[in-house]
Amino acid sequence: MRSVVLYDFWRSSASYRVRIALNLAGIDYEAVAVDLRTGDQKSMSHLARNPQGLVPVLEIDGLRLTQSLAIIDYLDQARGLGLLPSDPAGRAQAMALAQSIAVDVQPVCNLSVAQYATNLRDGAVGMPGDWMRHFIRPGLLAF
Ligand SMILES: N[C@@H](CCC(=O)N[C@@H](CS)C(=O)NCC(=O)O)C(=O)O
Numbered sequence: 001m002r003s004v005v006l007y008d009f010w011r012s013s014a015s016y017r018v019r020i021a022l023n024l025a026g027i028d029y030e031a032v033a034v035d036l037r038t039g040d041q042k043s044m045s046h047l048a049r050n051p052q053g054l055v056p057v058l059e060i061d062g063l064r065l066t067q068s069l070a071i072i073d074y075l076d077q078a079r080g081l082g083l084l085p086s087d088p089a090g091r092a093q094a095m096a097l098a099q100s101i102a103v104d105v106q107p108v109c110n111l112s113v114a115q116y117a118t119n120l121r122d123g124a125v126g127m128p129g130d131w132m133r134h135f136i137r138p139g140l141l142a143f
Pocket residue numbers: 011012013014015036041053054055056066067068069102107110111112113
């Protein structure tokens with residue numbers, strides 16, 4: 001068994017971010033699927049890992065880390081990846097791009113948010129896809 005474990009789900013964009021960073025770092029890891037479609041993220045075992053009931057969670061160096069950008073920052077610092085430009089302006093620009101997706105677009109398209117919006121609309125046809133497209137397209141265009 002590998003000592004680095006990533007609790008993730010294949011279609012989770014936050015998990016994608018961490019998988020990309022782990023691969024850039026050349027870190028071998030075990031992926032443990034938390035199936036968001038069946039609600040595994042709300043199981044007692046996953047809530048013990050992350051009380052937020054979200055993926056990804058990364059176990060590495062004796063730590064249990066949550067929040068994709070914080071995890072990537074840890075990998076960057078701990079493994080000297082040099083993911084961000086060293087000049088302050090370039091660094092601010094790279095962080096702004098990352099945050100435009102991770103902080104603005106992704107949270108409103110999160111499964112629990114989209115499902116709640118769908119319930120408010122009495123399960124209207126096209127939901128939650130319509131809801132997600134409404135935020136994703138302009139968000140990516142702005143990016
Ligand atoms: N800010 C968190 C967001 C994590 C997040 O929203 N993960 C989603 C998948 S992309 C999730 O676990 N959703 C489960 C749910 O909504 O119940 C991060 O960047 O790690």
